[in-house]
Amino acid sequence: MRPGDVTLFDSTVPASVASSDGYRSLCVRLPHQLVGVSRSAMSELTAIRFAPDDGLTPAFGALLATVDRAWDRIPGRARSLAAHNTADLLTTIFLTTLGRRPARPADETDLERMLRYVDRHLADPELSPGVIAAAHYMSLRRAHGIFHDAGLTIAGAILRRRLERCRADLIDVADAEVPVARIGVRWGFRTATQFGRAFRTGFGEPPATYRSRFGAE
Structure with missing residues (x-):
């Protein structure tokens, strides 16, 4: 590692760091659900060096440093x-x-075609791997294989996109009066219970609590 490098640690597995004197780092911990990479793919990304002149790494490093410096001055919704x-x-x-x-x-x-299809049909509670495979005239096994090769799962991609749409609506001033349960149903969750459970798993708290903390002020 050199100054400005970025690396990833998977906190679910043991790790150790060997460093020289005066070593400093900025550490940010993110829930796995927000990273959008499967567990199996995490091993390919763990403990490798993302150099500060490589692709989007300099933008990411600058963003992390800026957010860290300004965090205490950022209002709740903007923090989210x-x-x-x-x-x-x-x-x-x-x-x-x-x-x-x-x-x-x-x-x-x-893969791109199927992800676009998912985005267009998120509101449909019947959306499933089988429906997606049939809509693209391929076997379910092939559809699963395409997602697997990209480090994803079909069900995981659907759930993550639904939760992101719900999260955005929960803190949108235009939806401030819309009941939490209705937002979940809007994006394909069948019941308020299913939505609440999925949101808590994905973001660490119930949707109503999230809205009260990060909603429009």
């Missing part, structure tokens, strides 16, 4: 947006790195 934008940029860096592996162009095209 800053945190999630930081996570999105990190996800982009990770997926770009994973995408350097040899991959068939057809798989990349199919």
Whole structure:
């Protein structure tokens, strides 16, 4: 590691750091659900060096340093947006790195098409891996394989996108009067209980609590 480098540690597995005297670092801990990379792909990203002149790494490093300095002066809703934008940029860096592996162009095209399909049909509670595979005239096994090659799962991609849409609506001033349960149903969750459980797992607290902390002030 050199000054300005970025690296990843998976806190679910043991790790050790060997450093010289005077070593300093800025550490940011993010829930795995926000990173957008499967558990199996994490091992390919752990403890590798993202250099400060490589791709989006300098932008990410500058963003982290800025957010760290300004955090106490950022209001609640802006904190949430800053945190999630930081996570999105990190996800982009990770997926770009994973995408350097040899991959068939057809798989990349199919993946993009299926993700666009997911985004267009998030509100449909019937959206499922089987529905997505059928809509693209391929077997369920092939659809799962395409997502797996990108370090993703179909169900995980659907859930993450739904939760992100719900999170954005919960802190949107235009939706301030919309009941929490209705926001969940809006994005494909069948019941308030299902939405609440998924949101708590993804973001660490119930959606109503999240809205009260980060909603428009």
